[in-house]
Amino acid sequence: MAYLIFSLSLMLIYIGLAQMLHVQFGLLGIPNFGVVGFWGLGMYAVGVMQVQLGMSFVDAMGLTVVLLVIASYFLGRLILRLERQAILCATIAFSAIIALLAVTEKWMTMGVVGLGTIRHPFRVLGLEEILFFLFLLALIVVMQILILKLHKSRLGRLMVATRDNEELAASLGKDTFQVKIVAFTLTATIMGVLGGLSAPLNQFLTPNMIVPSITFAVWISLVLGGKEHALGAMLGVFVTFGLFDILIETYAPVSPEFAVVVPNMKLFFYGALLVGVLVFRPTGILDRKIKPEDISAALSRGMSTGLAGAGRGMQSFAKVADEKLINRKKEDDQ
Amino acid sequence: MKLHMRDLTKAYHEHPVLNVAEATLGMHGLEGLIGPNGAGKSTLMGLLTRRIAATTGTVELEDGDARHPLNPIRSHQVANLGLVKTNQRIQGFESLTIRDNLRLAATAHANETYRGVLDQNQTNDAIEAEIDDYLSQFTFADPDGFAKSGGEKKLLDILRCLIFKPRMLLMDEPTAGLPDDVTAKVMDMVRAKVKSGEMTVVIVEHDLELIWNYCAYVHFLSEGEILFHGTPDDVKNNRVVAEKYMGV
Numbered sequence: 126m127a128y129l130i131f132s133l134s135l136m137l138i139y140i141g142l143a144q145m146l147h148v149q150f151g152l153l154g155i156p157n158f159g160v161v162g163f164w165g166l167g168m169y170a171v172g173v174m175q176v177q178l179g180m181s182f183v184d185a186m187g188l189t190v191v192l193l194v195i196a197s198y199f200l201g202r203l204i205l206r207l208e209r210q211a212i213l214c215a216t217i218a219f220s221a222i223i224a225l226l227a228v229t230e231k232w233m234t235m236g237v238v239g240l241g242t243i244r245h246p247f248r249v250l251g252l253e254e255i256l257f258f259l260f261l262l263a264l265i266v267v268m269q270i271l272i273l274k275l276h277k278s279r280l281g282r283l284m285v286a287t288r289d290n291e292e293l294a295a296s297l298g299k300d301t302f303q304v305k306i307v308a309f310t311l312t313a314t315i316m317g318v319l320g321g322l323s324a325p326l327n328q329f330l331t332p333n334m335i336v337p338s339i340t341f342a343v344w345i346s347l348v349l350g351g352k353e354h355a356l357g358a359m360l361g362v363f364v365t366f367g368l369f370d371i372l373i374e375t376y377a378p379v380s381p382e383f384a385v386v387v388p389n390m391k392l393f394f395y396g397a398l399l400v401g402v403l404v405f406r407p408t409g410i411l412d413r414k415i416k417p418e419d420i421s422a423a424l425s426r427g428m429s430t431g432l433a434g435a436g437r438g439m440q441s442f443a444k445v446a447d448e449k450l451i452n453r454k455k456e457d458d459q
Numbered sequence: 460m461k462l463h464m465r466d467l468t469k470a471y472h473e474h475p476v477l478n479v480a481e482a483t484l485g486m487h488g489l490e491g492l493i494g495p496n497g498a499g500k501s502t503l504m505g506l507l508t509r510r511i512a513a514t515t516g517t518v519e520l521e522d523g524d525a526r527h528p529l530n531p532i533r534s535h536q537v538a539n540l541g542l543v544k545t546n547q548r549i550q551g552f553e554s555l556t557i558r559d560n561l562r563l564a565a566t567a568h569a570n571e572t573y574r575g576v577l578d579q580n581q582t583n584d585a586i587e588a589e590i591d592d593y594l595s596q597f598t599f600a601d602p603d604g605f606a607k608s609g610g611e612k613k614l615l616d617i618l619r620c621l622i623f624k625p626r627m628l629l630m631d632e633p634t635a636g637l638p639d640d641v642t643a644k645v646m647d648m649v650r651a652k653v654k655s656g657e658m659t660v661v662i663v664e665h666d667l668e669l670i671w672n673y674c675a676y677v678h679f680l681s682e683g684e685i686l687f688h689g690t691p692d693d694v695k696n697n698r699v700v701a702e703k704y705m706g707v
């Protein structure tokens with residue numbers, strides 16, 4: 126149970142990261158390949174401030190946000206005027222620097238020895254994990270609602286226009302650089318906040334947590350789910366992390382000798398799934414032309430046919446039961 | 460509005476393509492800019508709207524009593540002063556529908572805020588009415604969908620600029636790719652807006668009939684230099700223009 130809550134919490138973190146990448150890349154066309162850098166910076170900042178400086182979780186998080194805003198704003202200023210390939214390289218480099226600093230700055234991070242223990246922010250005996258999970262869930266739901274609203278706003282339309290043709294948008298009086306830098310600072314900071322929230326989740330931090338495979342997992346999820354769709358990030362993480370990491374790794378009856386190959390199989394499945402989706406549906410499972418309303422309509426239709434089916438099942442069950450009852454009564458009477 | 464330029468030059472890899480010592484555009488309402496292929500007409504328009512950085516020289520936008528130097532400002536600020544250009548090469552926002560393209564252009568940038576995300580409002584009645592008006596005058600195959608053909612994209616580029624309500628509009632070969640009747644409709648609308656004093660216009664065109672029909676004044680650009688300017692009749696009868704351009 127505790128492990129399931131941990132996995133689900135981690136899944137929420139991944140959804141949050143993919144949501145932010147959706148705004149950066151899906152809406153604005155900024156290919157941030159340094160997702161793990163922002164996440165890792167936030168995680169280590171909260172960890173160091175709590176363990177080394179004895180700060181409370183809330184204080185540490187507050188200071189971390191300030192740090193993240195400064196870091197992502199200046200990084201944004203440096204790179205957002207560049208070509209997309211250059212942004213891609215620069216963000217990878219950024220995350221590599223963060224990973225390296227976690228190893229080398231031992232006075233702060235304890236290096237490869239690791240940094241711990243980071244306490245849970247909610248100190249209710251026995252309920253820490255579940256409360257933290259609910260907190261993350263609320264956060265992700267709020268972010269999802271804001272993203273759905275963003276898609277229907279003037280700002281969202283301008284972001285899409287900036288992605289499609291920045292120069293043309295500028296020639297119509299739009300300050301596209303401002304749009305990009307504000308959105309980048311905001312979303313990269315939230316990526317870092319999600320890292321900060323991962324610190325108490327992991328409790329013990331080591332530099333080998335800051336690995337590119339996290340960036341790739343987030344990218345794969347977003348591209349699979351539909352990078353331009355408001356719900357693509359969430360669906361993508363369900364299909365990848367939810368399906369493989371939680372359902373298969375935790376619940377599938379795998380014999381011990383196969384258990385070691387499961388993580389490798391997972392990467393293989395991610396890859397195969399990605400290739401399949403890109404070949405048959407290049408825009409991801411959720412094409413941008415599918416409206417969120419269509420999905421909720423389909424869901425509610427599915428739900429109502431399901432309910433209707435269940436209702437009919439109950440009815441026939443009741444009928445059979447009635448008949449049986451009547452027959453038995455008849456037998457009794459005889 | 461008028462545009463003044465002085466010592467304006469542009470060189471690509473040390474190879475000069477434009478050299479205008481002094482010129483003013485926009486004094487006569489609807490003006491034409493003609494010249495052979497590669498003369499530098501598009502380059503000049505790019506320099507004037509700050510889409511392209513000049514090698515040397517200054518550009519100033521005259522608006523009533525005010526004079527705005529354009530050298531220190533960026534492309535979007537030029538547009539917000541009221542100067543906008545249509546594009547020779549087809550440009551567009553592929554993910555936006557025709558209506559969203561027009562809404563984007565008609566919406567003031569100041570209204571595209573984070574606060575506005577919460578009210579989820581993408582337009583208002585005045586803008587919708589204007590869009591309906593444009594779409595009733597110009598037919599698209601799927602007016603509620605996307606611009607499909609090159610002609611539709613080109614027309615949409617022009618309509619985006621018109622609904623922006625510029626005070627000065629530069630049009631780079633607006634009719635290339637448009638059917639004749641649409642061209643006439645666009646030009647009549649532009650002429651009406653110029654007459655009513657809403658804006659001044661400079662048109663780059665190879666279709667000389669159109670230039671003679673609509674323009675009150677014509678500038679002739681050849682090999683990066685403005686060699687002659689005058690009324691359409693003056694230009695038609697000019698020996699230099701005839702030699703360099705009309706192949707006489």
Ligand SMILES: Nc1ncnc2c1ncn2[C@@H]1O[C@H](COP(=O)(O)OP(=O)(O)OP(=O)(O)O)[C@@H](O)[C@H]1O
Pocket residue numbers: 471476494495496497498499500501502503547
């Ligand atoms: N980005 C560039 N790099 C190098 N040379 C360029 C560039 N853009 C334009 N040129 C050159 O500058 C000259 C002027 O080009 P420009 O597009 O301004 O001509 P134009 O008068 O608009 O021609 P057309 O009537 O064919 O549209 C041409 O010789 C062109 O090759």
Ligand SMILES: [Mg+2]
Pocket residue numbers: 500501502547631
């Ligand atoms: Mg040209």
